[in-house]
Amino acid sequence: MLGKSSGFDAVVVGGGLAGLAVATLLARQGKRVQLIERRDKLGGRARSQQHEAGFVLNQGPHALYRGGEAEAVLRLLDVPLPRRVVPGEGSWGFIDQRLHPLPTGILSLLRTPLFKVSDKLTFAKLLATIGSVDAARFDACTVEAWLDEAGLQGVLRQTLLGLFRVSSYAHAPSAMSAGAALRNLQRTSQRGVTYLDGGWQSLVEELSKQAQSLELKHPVEIRYAPVSKLHRGGSSRFRLELSNGDHVDCKAVVLAVGPRVAASILGQPELWTEAVPIHAACLTLGLRRLPRPDRLFALGLDRPLYLSVHSAHAALAPKGAALVHVARYLEPEEGLDAAALRSELEQYVEMVQPGFGEQVWVERFAPNLLVSNWLPKAASYGAAGRPKVEFEPGICLAGDWVGAHGHLLDAALSSAREAAACLQ
Numbered sequence: 001m002l003g004k005s006s007g008f009d010a011v012v013v014g015g016g017l018a019g020l021a022v023a024t025l026l027a028r029q030g031k032r033v034q035l036i037e038r039r040d041k042l043g044g045r046a047r048s049q050q051h052e053a054g055f056v057l058n059q060g061p062h063a064l065y066r067g068g069e070a071e072a073v074l075r076l077l078d079v080p081l082p083r084r085v086v087p088g089e090g091s092w093g094f095i096d097q098r099l100h101p102l103p104t105g106i107l108s109l110l111r112t113p114l115f116k117v118s119d120k121l122t123f124a125k126l127l128a129t130i131g132s133v134d135a136a137r138f139d140a141c142t143v144e145a146w147l148d149e150a151g152l153q154g155v156l157r158q159t160l161l162g163l164f165r166v167s168s169y170a171h172a173p174s175a176m177s178a179g180a181a182l183r184n185l186q187r188t189s190q191r192g193v194t195y196l197d198g199g200w201q202s203l204v205e206e207l208s209k210q211a212q213s214l215e216l217k218h219p220v221e222i223r224y225a226p227v228s229k230l231h232r233g234g235s236s237r238f239r240l241e242l243s244n245g246d247h248v249d250c251k252a253v254v255l256a257v258g259p260r261v262a263a264s265i266l267g268q269p270e271l272w273t274e275a276v277p278i279h280a281a282c283l284t285l286g287l288r289r290l291p292r293p294d295r296l297f298a299l300g301l302d303r304p305l306y307l308s309v310h311s312a313h314a315a316l317a318p319k320g321a322a323l324v325h326v327a328r329y330l331e332p333e334e335g336l337d338a339a340a341l342r343s344e345l346e347q348y349v350e351m352v353q354p355g356f357g358e359q360v361w362v363e364r365f366a367p368n369l370l371v372s373n374w375l376p377k378a379a380s381y382g383a384a385g386r387p388k389v390e391f392e393p394g395i396c397l398a399g400d401w402v403g404a405h406g407h408l409l410d411a412a413l414s415s416a417r418e419a420a421a422c423l424q
């Protein structure tokens with residue numbers, strides 16, 4: 001005998017930030033909404049772990065890209081955001097096993113031994129003009145082809161590749177759309193990024209609070225169970241089957257899950273098989289003390305590596321201690337050797353923060369975190385090739401792989417807003 005739940009105006013499947021945002025926006029329209037999350041906690045990839053020693057550990061390095069869709073939707077949902085951005089000064093570039101000051105402005109460009117004099121001139125011109133490049137012209141061009149067309153070789157090319165990696169979180173220059181990469185670089189260089197006090201968990205908590213606010217006519221009802229199938233029909237328009245045998249009837253559905261789960265719930269496993277996910281190997285370190293406090297950010301230029309001391313710019317560690325995120329951007333289809341990746345990351349930390357091993361208080365390693373469900377490929381015109389938000393009347397999709405706008409959380413929240421508008 002199936003358990004039964006009375007009908008809802010809308011059911012949102014998936015309790016990550018996209019699901020929480022769309023559920024809140026629908027509830028603000030006065031709708032009766034149920035959000036169903038398969039785990040016993042909300043937040044998905046944005047959840048952070050609070051370590052007893054006082055460190056807050058995000059699932060890999062998380063930075064809020066300022067001035068984009070995510071910020072606009074978070075403001076719309078009354079989520080308070082700090083004004084400060086992470087400063088560029090004190091950044092290092094890692095190349096040929098050595099660290100050099102990474103140019104972030106004219107003064108640091110003049111001083112850095114990273115480039116020859118002629119390269120400095122080219123780089124200065126690039127810095128001055130990249131913001132006004134019409135990225136849309138390069139949506140169907142790969143990052144590699146764009147670099148070739150711009151005539152960038154050697155260290156300059158490696159530096160640009162490093163900057164594209166850090167602003168897009170992707171290491172796929174022969175496939176990724178240069179238009180998408182340029183848009184991300186333009187945004188981060190003009191508006192910067194913010195690390196959040198209390199980690200991304202603060203976004204999860206704030207959005208959960210808004211979703212369940214008693215000021216809403218119908219606060220969002222939250223339920224924890226995996227959804228397995230969507231059926232058309234039932235006492236409302238749709239019926240969702242849960243893996244425990246229960247079902248929920250509703251007039252509209254938003255699938256705020258990844259493409260594979262969405263296709264399986266829709267009973268159409270052939271959908272979206274072209275999605276290429278972006279992964280990263282991540283090492284998170286809580287250090288008692290930072291051996292080199294002058295080295296807060298180091299970007300690999302000839303290797304796809306990243307290190308940033310997030311606690312230098314947000315409340316994430318106990319007083320005097322440091323929370324350091326280290327990552328290795330993985331290529332699509334890259335064979336995984338977890339032990340080799342961990343050792344590569346530890347060697348990198350040793351280069352930047354020598355003697356860190358004696359300071360380790362907390363250490364977490366994840367060899368293959370899912371950063372995004374959808375690499376914006378040149379072959380499919382960047383983000384324009386992603387699935388549309390409206391799947392069919394009454395059924396919408398939301399997440400980092402949906403809709404034509406933004407990347408990462410920008411895409412997730414932009415599609416969430418579009419889904420809520422579509423079901424209005």
Ligand SMILES: Cc1cc2nc3c(=O)[nH]c(=O)nc-3n(C[C@H](O)[C@H](O)[C@H](O)COP(=O)(O)OP(=O)(O)OC[C@H]3O[C@@H](n4cnc5c(N)ncnc54)[C@H](O)[C@@H]3O)c2cc1C
Nearest residue numbers: 014016017018038044045060062063227370399408409412
């Ligand atoms: C290492 C790393 C670094 C990142 N860095 C950044 C960054 O710097 N900037 C940025 O903007 N973004 C970053 N991101 C991406 C960001 O975390 C996500 O875009 C964001 O959290 C939004 O996720 P979402 O809600 O679309 O998906 P998810 O967080 O994946 O949520 C999907 C939810 O659906 C649930 N679910 C799945 N199947 C079912 C089912 N059958 N039934 C019910 N529920 C189900 C899942 O449990 C999950 O809670 C990073 C991600 C990672 C992993």
